[in-house]
Structure formats: structure tokens, C-alpha cells
Amino acid sequence: MKKFVTTIVLLAGAASVYSQGQVNYTDYNPGATTGFNIHVWSPQTGSPGVENTGNSTTAFSAATPAGDAPTGASNPGYTGQMIGGAGTGGSGTLDYTDGDSFNIELYYAAGNQVAAGFGSLTPLASSIGTLADSSFGASYAGMYFPSGPGGGLATIPGVASGGTATFALAAWFNGGGTYPTLAAAQGSGGAAPWGTSPLGAESIGGGNVAPPLLPGLGNPGNVAGGITSFSLQSVPEPSTIALGVIGASAFLMRLRRKQQ
Numbered sequence: 482m483k484k485f486v487t488t489i490v491l492l493a494g495a496a497s498v499y500s501q502g503q504v505n506y507t508d509y510n511p512g513a514t515t516g517f518n519i520h521v522w523s524p525q526t527g528s529p530g531v532e533n534t535g536n537s538t539t540a541f542s543a544a545t546p547a548g549d550a551p552t553g554a555s556n557p558g559y560t561g562q563m564i565g566g567a568g569t570g571g572s573g574t575l576d577y578t579d580g581d582s583f584n585i586e587l588y589y590a591a592g593n594q595v596a597a598g599f600g601s602l603t604p605l606a607s608s609i610g611t612l613a614d615s616s617f618g619a620s621y622a623g624m625y626f627p628s629g630p631g632g633g634l635a636t637i638p639g640v641a642s643g644g645t646a647t648f649a650l651a652a653w654f655n656g657g658g659t660y661p662t663l664a665a666a667q668g669s670g671g672a673a674p675w676g677t678s679p680l681g682a683e684s685i686g687g688g689n690v691a692p693p694l695l696p697g698l699g700n701p702g703n704v705a706g707g708i709t710s711f712s713l714q715s716v717p718e719p720s721t722i723a724l725g726v727i728g729a730s731a732f733l734m735r736l737r738r739k740q741q
Contacts, residue, residue: 502640502685503692504648506587506608507633508625510550510694511543515701517694518550520623521585521612521652522712523561523577524674529715532676533559536698536709546620549710551699561712563623564652568614573657575674578622580614585625585652586663587695591639593682594647595706602649602680604663608635612652623710634692642687645704648695650678652713676713681706 510516518541525533535557536549547563565580572582586609588602607630613621627633640646653666653675660666666673681696682704694700698707 500641501687502637502642502644502646503687504635504637504646504683504685505633505692505694506635506648507627507694509546509621510541515551515699517697517700517708518546518548518624519650519678519697519708519710520547520549520563521565521583521625521650521676522559522623522710523564524713524715526560529674532714533557533712534679534709546624547622551697553698553709557710559710559712564713565612565614565624566617566619566622568611568616571611571655571657573659575654575656578619580612580617580622582655582657583612583652584655584661585610585612585650587635588649588651588677589637589640590647591637592645592647593705595680595682599649599651599677599680602647604651605635605637607631611655636687637685640685642690643684645682646685647680647682647706649680649708650695650711652676652711654713671716674713674715676711678708678711679706681708 510518525531536553538552538556539548540552541548541550562577564577564583567578568581569579570581587605589605590602594601610625610627613624637646651663653663654673656673660669660673666675683696683702686692693702695708696703698709
């Protein structure tokens, strides 16, 4: 009888694990022109405090890794550069070619939370990684290649296989370990550029259902929204802004005196 009860308990546990929802958050899917292949860009030239989002009209392929999948309806006009392609192991110097100095992390929530916005999501600690470095080369700048547990497969807490989950990505300058989290980058006073992608929701897999790729904008499996390429933002420290205002005021006063 004890053996029978033990077997029942073990089977129940196995069924619970079996039904856990999973998603494939890999950012490199050769041949999947309608799959999920996006890029992370440096802050916009001329407007670094404004994030830009959207996929390129150029289709991603192994021969054109700078393209996106799915493709965008119009060119989003990024004015920065794709981050990464080289690497020094991560340093405290802000260098947009150094992929090791930029973290990227998957955020999630149970259900369709697209309308609720990024603040409704939770970071998945096991997914954190860096952008492409010298081991991949400049052709793969802007992309990431998961190397954590599961190699791109992530189990989503609180969501069963077949259930709906919402996802987004966050990326930021880690400063060689000075800013290990998105929150740390956001509180850096402008020293650590950071950004978040649009949100997307979909039905996820697990068990005998293949985990889907992340819900890129335009993917047929989307329930709502869609993740696209995105740029980071770099907001100057308040003291820098204040000095700029003081300088502009002084200039205007001086100009006014000359005119009198």
C-alpha cells in the first residue's frame, strides 16, 4: 500500500512538471523569416532620451543577420548602432561594440498583460545574458545567444502548457558588473543606458507541445502585441540638465544686455 501511495505521489509530481509552460527565447533562428529575430540598438543620435522600436523591412536570414523576423511594415529609422559584435569580457567603459558589457533579460507575466505595460512583468533571472560578443563577430551585433539553463528554453512560473503568457525583453549597460539589474541601470542617473521592448502575448508550450518562439510582432501565434527590435535610452543626470539650463539662461541674459 505504501509503495502504491508513493507511486501516485511521484506520478502527480511528474505530471505537474510535465505541464509547466515553456517558451523558446532564442534570438537566432536561421531560415525562420516569420520566426523571431530582433536587434538591440544604441540610443538614438540626436534624441538619446527617446526609445525607438520596430523591425527592419529587410528579412532576417543566415546570409543577412542584420535583418529582422518578422519584417516590419516600414523602416523604423534607427540612428544609433546595433550593440555588440566585439567583447572584452565586460568593462566599466561605455562601448557599444562590446557585447559583454550589455545585459539582456526576459520579462514575463501570466495571461495577457500587454495593455498593462512593462511594469506588470517580472524578470526571469535564469534568462539573463549578454549581447553578441567577439565569439560571434560584428555580423551578429544587436543579437543575443542564450547560454543559460535550457539553452534558450525557459520555464515560465505560474503558467501551464497551453496557457497564455506575456513577454518583453530588457537590455542595459552593465558597467562591468556595476549595474547588474535593469533597476540598477534605471537608477544610474544616466550612466547606464537601458531600454525595453514592446510587449507580446501568446499561448506557450511545454510537455508534448513544442515551446514557441517569443511573440514577435506579426507572428501568427500572437494573442496581442508583439516584440520588436528596440533602442536603449540615455537620459542625462539631473545635474547635467540643470547646468545646461543655467548655461542657456546666462547666454540669453547676456544676449539681452547686448541688445539694450
